[in-house]
Structure formats: C-alpha cells, structure tokens
Amino acid sequence: MLTDLSPLIAATAEWLTRAYPASGGALASALCEVQARQAVTVAAWLRYPTPTDAALVGIAGPGGSARLDWITGADAAAHCDDDDHAWRTWVDEVVASWAAALLTDPELAGLAVAALAEGSHAAGTPVRFRRLVAPDATDRRAAALLRHPDLLAPVASLHQDQLVDLLKPGRALIA
Template sequence: MQADLSPVIAATAQWLTRAYPASGGALASALCEVQARQAVTVAAWLRYPTRTDAALLGLAGPGGSARLDWVTGADAAAHDDEDDAHAWRTWVDEVVASWAACLLTDPELAGRAVAALAEGSHSTGTPAEFRRLLTPDDGDRSAAALLRHPDLLAPVAGLHHSQLLDRLPPGRTPIA
C-alpha cells in the first residue's frame, strides 16, 4: 500500500499552476509553483492526516481533475496532446485543490491550517516550512497574481470550503 501523498500533491499543484498560471518568466513560474505546492501540501496533510488515510487514498484514488476542469472552464483536451496528460490528471484531488484555493486566498485561514498541522503526524507545522504561503512578499504576490486572486479561485474554493472549516479547530490564532 502506498502511504505517500507526493503523487497527489504534485498532480494537484500542477493542476493549480496550469489553471492559474504565473505572471512573468521562469522565476515567476517557480515562485507560483512553490506557493501552489505549499498550499496543496497543507491541504493534503489536513485531508489525509494519518498514514492509514494516505494508504486508503492510494487504494481508492483521488478522483481526478474532471470536475475541477469543468468548474473552471478549463479545456483538459487541450493538454491531452501530451503522452502522459491523462495519467497525472487522475492523481488530482478535488478536495485538496479546493482547500488549497481557500488557503491561497485567505491568509487567516492559511495560518489556522498551518497551526492545525502542529497537532498532526505529517509535520511540525512550523511557519518557515510554509513561508511563501503564509507571508508572501511582493515578488510572490506578483508571480502568483492569478493563483491568489479570490474572485478567480472562488469557484474552486467554494466546492469544499465548509469541509475545510469543519476540519480546523475553532478559534485558533494564526501563525504569523
């Protein structure tokens, strides 16, 4: 059984950066990808908090990107000319993408989510691990202007926002 979330994290971050690409060149793309990966990592660790949860995901599969593509109006067929396009899209987790979108557009919620990780088995949840998610600088914001735009991400974030709120302990102080 696979208890590793890295395929889901990689595929879901890739979906986010393709749906909401960076503004600029190679550096902007890298900064955008880092922010997406940090948000997706936090979301995945919250969604699958134990090795057993991750192993069950490996057995059942995450569901793929079809609904996300439909909600955002993305044309998945445009990317299907790549040999492995369909394969990576099957590892996209809709709930993780939705939660990551929530975290990217709401700094307070991102802080609460990282604080909640401190109680889990994946990480200590230290702020340094998720600096670009929690405290993006001007370069980060500029590179990920689409990825952090609340109106653009609203259709994806709204899919499972209430489940994320249910997962987080109430009244947690965000890590700054």
C-alpha cells in the same frame, strides 16, 4: 501500500499552476509553483492526516481533475493525449479546493498551518510554509492569478465549508 502523498500533491499543485499560471518568466513560475505546492501540501496533510488515510487514498485514488476542469472552463480532454492525461488522475478535488481557499485567505492559511502541528505529518520536524502564510510582494506578483479571490472562488467554494469546520477552535486533528 503507498503512504506518501507526493503523487497527489504534485498532481494537484500542477493542476493549480496550469489553471492559474504565473506571468513574468521563469522566476515567477517557480515562485508560483512553490506557493501552490505549499498550499496543496497543507491541504493534503489536513485532508489525509494519518498514514492509513494516505494509504487509503493511494488505493482508491483521489478522483481526478475532470470536475475542476469543467468548473474552470478548461476542456482537458480536448488537448490531452494519454501520457499528458495520466497525471490528472492523481488530482484531488477536495485538496485543490482547500488549497485555493488557503491561497486566498491568509487567516485561514495561518489556522491551517497551526493545525498541522497537531498532526503526524509534521511531527518532529519544524515545517514552515512562509510563501503560503506570509508571501512578500514578489510572491504576490508571481502568483497574481493563483491568489486572486474572484478567480479561485469557484474552486475554493466547492469544499471550503469542510475546511472551515475542520479548523474550528477546539477541534483536534487525528494524529
């Protein structure tokens, strides 16, 4: 049984960076990818806080990118062969939505990272998500599309209310 969320995190971050790519060369692409991966990691750890949750999504599957592709206007099926499409089955719509919300709302990102301290994923290891919660000017330029609130609004709004409810003060995450 898979209790590691790395396939889901990798695929969802890949979807975000393809939908909202960096501009400016290899460094910008790398910085954009790091920010997407940090946001997706935080979102995935909040969405699947226990090894049992991770195992269940590994068995059932996260759902894929079809609805996200439709919402953003990308027709993935039109330009994907079978090998390129396989990773898209590991994209998690809720995690992508939560990550989009975190990328566009610094206060929400701070609350989400703080909430991780209560969960089992970061237990015993100090985990920092600096590029998510405190991006510098270079990070912002590299991920201008990825952090643009208007562009990400259709994706972020899908499940943002669930994330906000989860992060309400006084509500404990399952550890």
